[in-house]
Amino acid sequence: MPIDPSVAIGASLGETTFEWMPSDVLLYHLALGAGANPTSEVELRYATEPDLQVLPTFGVVAPNFKRTKPPAVSYPGVEIDLAKVLHGQQEITVHRPLPVRATATISTRISDVYDKGKAAVIVQEATAVDSAGEPLYTTRSSIFARGEGGFGGSRGPSASVELPGRAPDFVLETPTLPQQALLYRLCGDRNPLHSDPAFAAAAGFPRPILHGLCTYGIVCKAVVDGVLGGDVSQVSGFATRFAGVVYPGETLRSQVWQEDKRLLVTCSVDDRPVLTDTVLSLW
Numbered sequence: 001m002p003i004d005p006s007v008a009i010g011a012s013l014g015e016t017t018f019e020w021m022p023s024d025v026l027l028y029h030l031a032l033g034a035g036a037n038p039t040s041e042v043e044l045r046y047a048t049e050p051d052l053q054v055l056p057t058f059g060v061v062a063p064n065f066k067r068t069k070p071p072a073v074s075y076p077g078v079e080i081d082l083a084k085v086l087h088g089q090q091e092i093t094v095h096r097p098l099p100v101r102a103t104a105t106i107s108t109r110i111s112d113v114y115d116k117g118k119a120a121v122i123v124q125e126a127t128a129v130d131s132a133g134e135p136l137y138t139t140r141s142s143i144f145a146r147g148e149g150g151f152g153g154s155r156g157p158s159a160s161v162e163l164p165g166r167a168p169d170f171v172l173e174t175p176t177l178p179q180q181a182l183l184y185r186l187c188g189d190r191n192p193l194h195s196d197p198a199f200a201a202a203a204g205f206p207r208p209i210l211h212g213l214c215t216y217g218i219v220c221k222a223v224v225d226g227v228l229g230g231d232v233s234q235v236s237g238f239a240t241r242f243a244g245v246v247y248p249g250e251t252l253r254s255q256v257w258q259e260d261k262r263l264l265v266t267c268s269v270d271d272r273p274v275l276t277d278t279v280l281s282l283w
């Protein structure tokens with residue numbers, strides 16, 4: 001059986017020690033489109049060493065940043081063909097602004113497996129600490145495995161964030177590049193779904209699609225820049241649900257509603273939702 005929830009739920013996926021340095025952070029930001037305006041002081045804080053700041057979403061990719069092989073979806077109680085997998089949800093909470101260099105250890109476990117009938121949703125939680133054992137960040141991620149439901153597990157939660165009835169406080173348009181996924185794959189996700197037209201076609205897409213985490217980072221940056229004056233240190237977390245695919249070259253339209261300690265966001269391409277349940281939390 002490709003999914004056995006009795007084995008998977010609660011299974012430890014182990015501990016990994018990894019490190020990052022400013023050049024990794026710079027590459028990550030550039031792969032999200034940073035530096036498009038190279039005379040802007042705010043942009044240079046993402047794209048050059050002096051005053052470099054780290055988008056909190058970097059924490060999600062940092063553990064696998066140096067990986068050059070496609071990801072394998074093979075865990076205790078879970079064995080799934082990569083072509084069936086889409087990134088479903090992503091969340092990070094940082095316990096302090098991320099440093100420009102660090103050695104960290106991350107522990108990951110499968111926290112839930114949900115049976116959506118036509119699909120399975122597999123949720124992982126991870127905690128990262130620095131070399132002194134101090135908490136750096138926690139993440140929660142899910143994959144949506146098409147055609148892998150029906151094993152009889154709990155259906156789990158539905159979408160949960162309700163948007164205010166009023167017009168958004170901000171509307172941000174962010175173009176992506178035709179080569180965005182080819183750039184972003186250098187940040188540790190070589191899934192051929194994002195680069196190989198034949199693999200994408202076999203997975204049911206007319207052409208390679210953008211990494212969910214690329215859209216996630218681009219929109220986080222757009223909101224930080226458009227609403228918070230480019231100051232990443234105000235962000236304590238960012239959560240989203242990947243609601244629709246993005247193709248490299250498309251323009252992302254983010255709508256933002258400001259609340260006391262959080263910004264509610266929704267993102268679409270040509271009125272097609274691509275990110276829902278999206279919350280940027282503030283300290």
Ligand SMILES: CCCCCCC[C@@H](O)CC(=O)SCCNC(=O)CCNC(=O)[C@H](O)C(C)(C)COP(=O)(O)OP(=O)(O)OC[C@H]1O[C@@H](n2cnc3c(N)ncnc32)[C@H](O)[C@@H]1OP(=O)(O)O
Pocket residue numbers: 071085086087088089116119121124141142143144155156157158159189191193209210211212213241242243244245246
């Ligand atoms: C652990 C981290 C490792 C990650 C490895 C990933 C490697 C990466 O390289 C892979 C990627 O980056 S893929 C690109 C990013 N992801 C996407 O583009 C997915 C976009 N979303 C979709 O296409 C559809 O929403 C789709 C297809 C997801 C769902 O659409 P439908 O089939 O039409 O489903 P729908 O009828 O709307 O809902 C059925 C039930 O599923 C729940 N659901 C829907 N979208 C979900 C999502 N994104 N995440 C979690 N659950 C989701 C619905 O709530 C519904 O359940 P219920 O009825 O109980 O509410």
